Amino acid sequence: MKYFCLLLALMLSPPVFAQTGLPPAPLADRQLDDPVKEAAARNLMEELRCLKCQSQSIADSNAPMAGDMRSKVRERIAAGETPEQVRDWLVDRYGAWVTYDPPVSAITWPLWIAPVILLILAIWLARGRFRRKKDNE
Known part of the structure; x- marks a missing residue:
């Protein structure tokens, strides 16, 4: 029981040590x-x-x-x-x-252009899907 209490205390103590001692x-x-x-x-x-x-x-x-x-x-x-x-x-x-x-730069331009490319791809795929569905009817 003594070891269990010690183990429990060690498991619960890390959050205490994670707190900063500095004032805000x-x-x-x-x-x-x-x-x-x-x-x-x-x-x-x-x-x-x-x-x-x-x-x-x-x-x-x-x-x-x-x-x-x-x-x-x-x-x-x-x-x-x-x-x-x-x-x-x-x-x-x-x-x-x-x-x-x-800001838009050489590093971030893929983040800005990716949604546009994905939207165009989704429209193109949906258009093809609707055309096949229409041709099958």
Whole structure:
């Protein structure tokens, strides 16, 4: 029984060790005093991807890294930078993947053209299928 309790304690302890001991970033969950700047920061945060969660924006994520990113966005907006300058800084730091709207480049053009190619292929296949069905009637 003693070994079972020890094993159970070891199995349940990894989440405790995974938590960070650092305090949250100062502006992670605190809004800016200027409502115009807060709105600009909030709009930008909704356009940026959480690097840990990957499917959530930094505005919606509770991950510590997303909190750090929210804080940085608010700090830079409060310092007078435009949302575009902050976005460019984050893209330079983390790559174009951090934004939900990556620019068209040699690396990303297949992502932009693939849906068009798939739609054309689907129409072409459906047209052929309907023609065969019509000819059989």
